[in-house]
Amino acid sequence: MLRTLIVGLGRAGLGLHVPVLLKARAQAPGAFADRPVVAVDTRAASTGRPRRDLVIADSLRQARELLDPAHTVVHVCTPPSVRAEVLRDVALLGFTKVVVEKPLATDGDALRRVLAVVRDHGLSLSVVAPWLHSTLTERLIALVEDGKLGTVRTVTVAQHKPRFRRSLANSGHSSAFDVEVPHSLGVLLQLLGDAEVREASCTDLTLGESTVPRMGGARLTLQHHGGARSEIVSDLTAPLRQRQITLDMTGGTVVGHYPVGQDDDFAQLETARAGRTVREIFEDDALTSFMVRAYRRWASGPGEDDLWLHVRTAELLDDAKRLAVRNIDCWEPLTHVS
Incomplete structure (x- = not known):
């Protein structure tokens, strides 16, 4: 059974990973050790009051003294700007299983x-990547693969939410392409196969006299090698939350609604063909599902991972950023990884 070390106790580490891990333990007790989560964070104020299910170490080295790397999963919840450095630090201490x-x-x-x-x-x-382990995504893939609604012509994704305070506080992201878009881009690659970026743009977030470059929203259009076209639109200044995916197929239309928050983990799926629409509502706790599958894979052996999909997602995001700011020398060219 596996223990957990969390590096970084901001919103992702303390607000998402800790409660989801506690929930996942109940679903897969054979994969998770019944021991407190160990965490490391340089910001003492972010840890809150002491908890029985959480042990705060002063450093990675002290955390290593509390844990056996061979039976520990490390959750790296620090900003992506320092990801390689943090990964190297945990690797040098002997840890190899990393979320x-x-x-x-x-x-x-x-x-x-x-x-x-x-x-x-x-x-x-x-x-x-919760959307890749979402029940809604699984149903969308099944609909595409069974062919009853024909082939996919276009897919559009709307990922909107108000994100003013975190963007103004400089939460670690430098572009709206890095906030919501990675979730749906991976799904599009799963649904429609590999693609190339055809159009991309982003906007600044402006509130009063404050402006955060490239954090207002992002738009991305992909041409998939199989012939379909897809578009992602993400507005981080929208008044309401929306996570919707629409498949225009030769035999009908499919509209999916992913859960928009932690407080209500239900998804919806609407299938329309021949003048008739069927609506389904079902539980879709994708983040917990992701955690359970990851730990079960490591608990049973090395297994296969989907790293290639995330590498390709990062490549396409980089292409989109460079296209969106092609007149500004902000992004280094990316050599694609085969």
Whole structure:
């Protein structure tokens, strides 16, 4: 059974990973050790009051003294700008099983550094990608594969939410492409296969006299090698939350609604053909499902991972950023990884 070390106790580490891990333990007790989660964070204020299910170590080295690397999963919940460095630090202490927050990397140079650490230290990486483990995504894939609604012509994704305070506080992201878009981009690659970026743009977030460059929203259009076209639109200044995916198929239309928050983990699926629409509502706790599958895979052996999908997602995001700011020398060219 596996124990857990969390590096970084911000919103992702303390707000998402800790409660989801406690829930996942109840679903897969054979994969999770019944011991407190160990965490490391340089910001003492972020840890809150002491908890019986959480042990705070002063450093990674002290955490190593509390844990056996061979039976520990490390959750890297620090900003992507320092990802390679943190991965190297945990690898040098003997840890090899690592969960990392999305995106895997924010530009080509960062991706190369991350992959070099993975290769040099033999790390087994699992990128947090709830939508790839979502029940809604599984149903969409099944609808496409069974062919009853024909072939896919276009897919559009709307990922909107108000994100003013975190963006103004500089939460670690430098582009709206890195916030919501990675979730759906991986799904599009699963549904429609590999693709190339055709159009991309982003906007600044402006509130009063404050402006955060490239954090207002992002738009991305892909041409998939199989012939379909897809578009992702993400507005981080929207008044309401929306996570919707629409498949226009030769025999009908499919509209999926992913859960928009932790407080209500239900998804919806609407299938329309021949003038008749069928609506389904079902539980879809994708983040817990992701955690359970990751730990079960490591508990049973090395297994196969989907790192290639996250590498390709990072490559396409880098392409989109460079296209969106092609007149500004902000992004280094990316050599694609085969």
